[in-house]
Amino acid sequence: MPLTIDLRSDTVTKPSVEMRRVMAEASVGDDVFGEDPTVKLLEKSVAEMLGKEDAVFVPSGTMANQVALASLTTHGDEILLHEHAHIIDHENGAAARHSGLQLRTIRDASGRLPLDQVREQLSASQHRSTPQTLVCVENTHNSAGGTVYPLDELRELSIEVHARGLKMHMDGARLWNASVATGIPERDFAACADTISVCFSKGLGAPVGSAICATREIIAKARRLRSVWGGSMRQAGIIAAGALFALQNNRARLAEDHRRASLLAQAIGSLPDAEITHEVKTNIIMFGWTNSHVDADRLVEECEREGLRFFSMHSRCVRLVTNLHITDSDIGEAANIISRHYKKLS
Ligand SMILES: Cc1ncc(COP(=O)(O)O)c(C=O)c1O
Numbered sequence: 280m281p282l283t284i285d286l287r288s289d290t291v292t293k294p295s296v297e298m299r300r301v302m303a304e305a306s307v308g309d310d311v312f313g314e315d316p317t318v319k320l321l322e323k324s325v326a327e328m329l330g331k332e333d334a335v336f337v338p339s340g341t342m343a344n345q346v347a348l349a350s351l352t353t354h355g356d357e358i359l360l361h362e363h364a365h366i367i368d369h370e371n372g373a374a375a376r377h378s379g380l381q382l383r384t385i386r387d388a389s390g391r392l393p394l395d396q397v398r399e400q401l402s403a404s405q406h407r408s409t410p411q412t413l414v415c416v417e418n419t420h421n422s423a424g425g426t427v428y429p430l431d432e433l434r435e436l437s438i439e440v441h442a443r444g445l446k447m448h449m450d451g452a453r454l455w456n457a458s459v460a461t462g463i464p465e466r467d468f469a470a471c472a473d474t475i476s477v478c479f480s481k482g483l484g485a486p487v488g489s490a491i492c493a494t495r496e497i498i499a500k501a502r503r504l505r506s507v508w509g510g511s512m513r514q515a516g517i518i519a520a521g522a523l524f525a526l527q528n529n530r531a532r533l534a535e536d537h538r539r540a541s542l543l544a545q546a547i548g549s550l551p552d553a554e555i556t557h558e559v560k561t562n563i564i565m566f567g568w569t570n571s572h573v574d575a576d577r578l579v580e581e582c583e584r585e586g587l588r589f590f591s592m593h594s595r596c597v598r599l600v601t602n603l604h605i606t607d608s609d610i611g612e613a614a615n616i617i618s619r620h621y622k623k624l625s
Contacts, residue, residue: 308516361387411445415450479526487521542610
């Protein structure tokens with residue numbers, strides 16, 4: 280069997296035999312009628328874990344973000360977010376298409392929203408006609424190399440945003456990673472935001488599903504919007520069981536993904552002219568270079584021929600993501616393959 284080490288994303292994992300068994304045996308009912316006990320249990324568990332009144336299960340992280348945005352805004356509002364937020368770069372213009380939102384962005388290499396820039400934008404908006412109603416953060420930040428939003432910074436931001444009468448949404452697709460990396464409970468991060476989206480099918484390894492957590496009132500609205508957009512599911516307990524299993528069994532082990540990402544970053548970060556552009560604290564590595572002639576797409580192609588898969592971000596940067604299928608020996612092998620081809624292409 281040819282070697283395959285898939286570091287394209289933490290979304291590529293497949294459910295284990297044990298997870299599949301739990302899914303097959305799940306109690307189910309019609310969730311549109313509010314009768315699926317496994318979905319109800321998942322929603323209750325995740326809401327409690329995040330310290331919110333309620334939660335709603337949705338098919339994807341994108342739907343979770345978009346339903347949350349729509350629940351907190353009115354068509355024609357402006358929202359403030361990072362220029363490389365997943366909501367902007369990878370959601371197909373959904374915020375504009377579904378919710379008629381105007382997006383104002385903040386640029387910062389850290390993936391965070393520096394308070395001075397937020398203040399500047401919020402103050403400037405008082406002299407503009409478009410109502411600014413929402414600020415979005417991403418924790419961890421995908422395109423900023425899985426960086427964790429420091430809790431004290433997040434709290435300060437939240438206080439500022441709420442003092443000015445705006446709301447806050449957190450894209451917490453990888454909130455579990457932020458929590459495991461820092462030892463800070465998810466609910467402490469979640470307390471800063473009005474809505475949080477979390478995902479079960481990334482590092483946690485469930486096949487499908489995300490949730491939005493918020494107050495009962497916001498979740499009632501989100502539940503309706505999920506239906507408007509065709510996202511209500513019937514006997515969804517089968518997939519909710521995978522999500523519950525993932526939450527209970529695969530959360531603590533994220534520390535292994537973080538350790539392996541850090542090992543790989545050390546190995547390839549010492550290559551000539553190479554740079555790990557963001558300190559690796561979770562499971563995402565941004566491997567870049569400045570002067571070398573290596574073309575990122577060529578590097579991806581050459582490595583793929585040897586069974587190692589990852590994505591290029593631009594001509595001088597690639598992204599590698601550890602996940603629950605990756606072993607210590609995969610890390611050693613990946614470092615060798617990358618080093619060899621990087622040096623050859625330099
Ligand atoms: C930070 C972040 N938010 C949201 C999503 C969207 O999740 P999905 O692919 O389930 O729609 C992703 C997907 O990778 C992500 O990285």
